[in-house]
Amino acid sequence: MSNLIETILNSDEKIELWQFLEELRKSEKRYLLRNDIQNAFENYCKLHEKSDGFYHTSLVGKLVYYTQEIILEEESLCLVYRPKIARHEFYRIYDGLTIEPLTIQQLLDIRDRFVNHYHPEEGDVFEIDFGPFYDYSPIVRDPKNIGRGVQFLNRFLSSQLFQNPQQGLEALFRFLSLHSYNGHTLLINGRIKNSQQLSEQVKDAISFVSELPENQPYEEFRFELQSMGFEPGWGNTAGRVKETLEILDRLIDLPDPEVMEAFLSRIPMIFRIVLVSVHGWFGQEGVLGRPDTGGQVVYILDQARSLEQRLQEDITLAGLDGLEVQPQVMILSRLIPNSDGTRCNERLEKVHGTENAWILRVPFRDFNPDVTQNWISRFEIWPYLETFAIDAQKELYAELRGKPDLIIGNYSDGNLVAFLLARRLNVTQFNVAHALEKSKYLFSNLYWQDLENTYHFSLQFTADLIAMNAANCIISSTYQEIVGRPDSVGQYESYESFTMPDLFHVVKGIELFSPKFNVVPPGVNESVYFPYTRTEDRVPSKIEQLEDLLFTREDPAQVFGKLDDLNKRPIFSMARLDRIKNLTGLAEAFGLSEELQEHCNLILVAGKLSVSESTDSEEREEIEKLYRIIDQYNLHGKIRWLGVRLPKSDSGEIYRVIADRQGIFVQPALFEAFGLTILEAMISGLPTFATQFGGPLEIIQDKVNGFYINPTNLEETAKKILEFVCKCEGNSNYWLEVSNRAIARVYSTYTWKIHTTKLLSLARIYGFWNFTSKENREDMLRYIEALFYLIYKPRAKQLLELHMQR
Structure with a gap:
């Protein structure tokens, strides 16, 4: 059983836990997710006048924080506890705080029973279990190293070479012998017959190319290398060939993860x-x-x-x-x-x-x-x-x-x-x-x-x-x-x-x-998306055309809405009209804040204006919803909705046109796996507000080069945007500071060359x-x-x- 749960059961907080669970039973929901559980605990603390310290640092508070699910059954409740990343524990809690661990199979049965699809009288359900198949491969131990598989693998491979040098060298020799392109042998030929000879010939080849000028083209000494057993693929100059052979020599003599990666990264095997x-x-x-x-x-x-x-x-x-x-x-x-x-x-x-x-x-x-x-x-x-x-x-x-x-x-x-x-x-x-x-x-x-x-x-x-x-x-x-x-x-x-x-x-x-x-x-495609300050690469006629489209053009087929005050700071977003992308949520957040409307206009590029243009049911629903929001909050004169499909070159310039007016970009998705539009906006120089659910958390450093928003909390979202706008109006350099940090963030981490x-x-x-x-x-x-x-x-x-x- 979890140490935290055992500690609670042996402390005075056992009563608090019991009272909280009893109040949970009054909930209309019978399947509570983490957000439901957190809200219920917050209400419990308010009702019983608990201190902020109890909510955040008490043992029960910690248990609630790490609880992902609670399923309420007639005589018990089931709790899914996640004490660490990628680690789950399952418990059933009875009256009187009797707690017993559950297996994953038991938990899955409980979930089936919750939706009335548990049929033990018909036999067991088919189980899928990939666990045994991973017994063959090395496993990362520390959760913080998940996602760094290649670094782990390099350490593992180099340690194997170190522990059994002869076997490792033999595998390396056979691997290098495989490579060819359209019938042309690459790397080593039949003159090198075994792994021991490979080790010896590498040293001889290094001595040979060391005598040559570093920039001497490979074709001028190709035949000498071939006579030593080395085919094309080691480098285009004497200096490059020497570097590659020296890396291999170090790998053979003293395997090291960095040397392993450096060598394998040079092998010509992907065409x-x-x-x-x-x-x-x-x-x-x-x-x-x-x-x-x-x-x-x-x-x-x-x-x-x-x-x-x-x-x-x-x-x-x-x-x-x-x-x-x-x-x-x-x-x-x-x-x-x-x-x-x-x-x-x-x-x-x-x-x-x-x-x-x-x-x-x-x-x-x-x-x-x-x-x-x-x-x-x-x-x-x-x-x-x-x-x-x-x-x-x-x-x-x-x-x-x-x-x-x-x-x-x-x-x-x-x-x-x-x-x-x-x-x-x-x-x-x-x-x-x-x-x-x-x-x-x-x-x-x-x-x-x-x-x-x-x-x-x-x-x-x-x-x-x-x-x-x-x-x-x-x-x-x-x-x-x-x-x-x-x-x-x-x-x-x-x-x-x-x-x-x-x-x-x-x-x-x-x-x-x-x-x-x-x-x-x-x-980010740097030829299309680049900072608004790079004026030498921008086309004046294109800027003029997009300014007209964004702010003034009257075309019922492409544009809905006319702006009353063109001097207001533009809030900009561009996405498909579907539920997850949540452009309607952004429009509603804007509608809820009259003060934000006094400072800003909202401009949306969303593909379609009419339900008749779409064959997608979800998109049609969102189109209808956006019109309802505009009417409900009387956003006429404050919003522009562009139903256009932009060529890629225009989508790059449109961010820069918004940046020219010191606008901001908002990505309000309910969930975003990564968020390319966030990178596009940031490299263009736009201060960016993005959903806190998903990939943006790793792109943006909050309040440094961008801002997180909770798209399910519309009032809070509007308030955060308004605070930024007011700060910019009070400090003329603030917008520029965030803009420059956003640009630097993308160039340091998110280029296609790095990828x-x-x-x-x-x-x-x-x-x-x-x-x-x-x-x-x-x-x-x-x-x-x-x-x-x-x-x-x-x-x-x-x-x-x-x-x-x-």
Whole structure:
């Protein structure tokens, strides 16, 4: 039992705990989450006139702080206690404070019983448990190191080399012998026949290149190195070759984590990369603002450009230009025949600003053309993914002239396709979730049967379990995306154990301490998003055009609202109109504060103005809600709502136009996995207010280079914005100070060069790990396949049958 609970039971606070739990029983809610529990405890303290110290520092207060759930049953209550990040304990408490620990299986039964889906008379429910499959791999011990998997892995690999040098050197020799490109051997040839000879020849090669001028091109001494057993790939100059060989020499003689990473990061083994993003409208024009598009297009296009550039730099530094090695980056997406004027019906589209990065679109098979010829929501896409992967494999082979070296999935559907492709091709698989729906929709797993017709969570959550366990490496944008904070559960952590009543129990859905997790935040496209002060790179005609659109243009087809006072400071936000992005919440917060309205105008860029323009039910509801809020709070003359889809170049300039007027940017999402728009606004120079739920907590340093808001507390949100505005009016330098710190924050941490350098380093290190480790992944992959064929595929078939009837 927890030390804290035992201490309470042996103290005077035992009575306080009992009284609090008794008052909880009076609650109308029978399933209380952390926020409910905190509010109830606050009310208890007020009712019993407890001091602030009792609320914050008493033993009971600490227990309440770390309690995530309480389920009230007739004769007892069940408590989910999270004393540390990624650690949960479960207890049942009876009258008289008799407390007994619960197993996870018992807790899942209790949750089933809560929704009246517990049927012990029918036998046990199917249990999913990935725990045993992680016994083969090393495990991170300290929660603070979760998300630093590659650092842990480097230490582990170097220690293995140190403990068994001969075995480690043999593995390294075999690994270096593998590499080739289009039939050209790389790194070492047959003249080096074993690991001992490799060690000796490295020292001889270092002596040879040390006699050469550092900048002497590799091609001028290539044949001498080949005679010693070394093929292209070590460097493009004598100095670079010497550096790489010396790193290898140090790794052989005295393995070290930093040396390990430095060496593996230089190995030319990644030339062809596939980025998978299946759902939504994926294109370069006319897609932003459409359902299921949003930030994914921006992220993946920017990533593709940066990856190609970085790969080319690596190829040049490795001395492979003479072999005419060309990097290839392929964005695999869905071809949509009825493309609504976009280019999403084109099979192949070159990515702007690249030499060899492409969007490859593969159609869904026409099971029912009325469905598959059109856009399909991310919630409905599941029946088509297996055949899509089969067809995509053929198309990728045709374009790449071979198999890729790395496949990176995006979102739940793209990650599932990445698994299917990686499994068939036997290549390294990376996952990027961006956002896991399970965290966004409260009780989505518990009430999945009620939500199934709309969201099909049974398929999505099964796909998530399959893909995240199959992946060699999981890329997250933030630490808390994995395991949350001391007071909140992470997105991946929510998959550790859960129930889908009448379908399955997840006893162990993911190992959070696995070194597969790595935090690699995305960057900003610096050619599009840059500070407003860089006037030499701004186009005056574009500035004038966007100023007109933002503030004065009268066009009922694109603009709703006319501003009475153009001199007020603009509050700006730009997002899709859906419930999670919460633009309507920002409008209501603005409406609730007449004082804020006296100082500011509210300007929203939200894609659509009319319900007739949208086919998405949630978007239509938000459009109607925004009109109601404008009327309810009489915001006419104080708000501009732009129903436009901006080209990317315009979206960069629009932030700067707002910054010219010393405006602010607000990101009011109910939850945000990361928040690219936050980076875009900050690098443009806009002081930024962003949701405290999710990734922004790791981007923004509160009250230093931005501000946190609680989007569920509208009055508090308005008050925080007003306080900033008033402070700016009292101190003419304050806006500028926050603006400059916001710009500096992005440049120091969130550029695409930083992102892709780290990503490619990970790809090489995990490639080496998969080759050298004794971890037997085949049993896990077979288990994953069983879930796919026994759970996912039959349910996908049922959904397909519904689609066939449309």
